[in-house]
Amino acid sequence: MSVRQVVMGVAATVIGGGLVVSLTGAILSRTSAQSKPLHATVKGTAPTAEGTLPHAFLDLSTYPDSMGGPHGGDGGTHPDWVTYGPTTDLRVPAHSLVTMTIKQYDTGGSLNNPYFAVPYGTVGGTVTVDGKTVSTVDPDGVGHTFTIHGAPTNQDPLFVSVPLPAVSDDAEPAPNSDYPPPHVVTFSFITGGKGEYVWNCEYPCGDGYYARFGGPMATRGYMSGTFTVE
Numbered sequence: 001m002s003v004r005q006v007v008m009g010v011a012a013t014v015i016g017g018g019l020v021v022s023l024t025g026a027i028l029s030r031t032s033a034q035s036k037p038l039h040a041t042v043k044g045t046a047p048t049a050e051g052t053l054p055h056a057f058l059d060l061s062t063y064p065d066s067m068g069g070p071h072g073g074d075g076g077t078h079p080d081w082v083t084y085g086p087t088t089d090l091r092v093p094a095h096s097l098v099t100m101t102i103k104q105y106d107t108g109g110s111l112n113n114p115y116f117a118v119p120y121g122t123v124g125g126t127v128t129v130d131g132k133t134v135s136t137v138d139p140d141g142v143g144h145t146f147t148i149h150g151a152p153t154n155q156d157p158l159f160v161s162v163p164l165p166a167v168s169d170d171a172e173p174a175p176n177s178d179y180p181p182p183h184v185v186t187f188s189f190i191t192g193g194k195g196e197y198v199w200n201c202e203y204p205c206g207d208g209y210y211a212r213f214g215g216p217m218a219t220r221g222y223m224s225g226t227f228t229v230e
């Protein structure tokens, strides 16, 4: 074996090893992108009805397909499914004021139940949509909702539900984007003690034979997830 052949052999081994490492990295990063929790960022304190509390911020988006969320650049297993991003595993601190901002990029339609056109559990009973504070939205123009289940448990109650208005069907994509400009929805609520909750969307944005509550609506990581107060 010439020196050149030895060098080539070492190079091939290193390249081969590098390939295995990078493939494993890609698989791991996809898995962890889907399961990696998003922790709210605490920035100082804020005055609330319950005194001065830590102020935590959480930013999410809702997309009309799975290219923009946690499912990988190719959209993963269901590229055409609507999804929340960057993840649906959300963590916030206990006994805090939490301010969430959701960029809503999707079109929509009519809620099955206009109940969900009204924000619940937020400070002031309001949401801010594109800078305007409102206490209800058009129930026939909703893209998604963010709804933490208020199921009875022995944890502190936490029921928050917020409508996210739909982007117009004929909106043009924004420059350098696959999506039209989003509606930006901001709201705040106060957490109690530690607890594990689940949340989902209550606009029928999924697939399926029954009222479009299948597909992404029925699959964790798309239109539902966990909400942990820690």
Ligand SMILES: [Cu+2]
Pocket: 082, 143, 144, 145, 201, 202, 203, 204, 205, 223
């Ligand atoms: Cu939805």
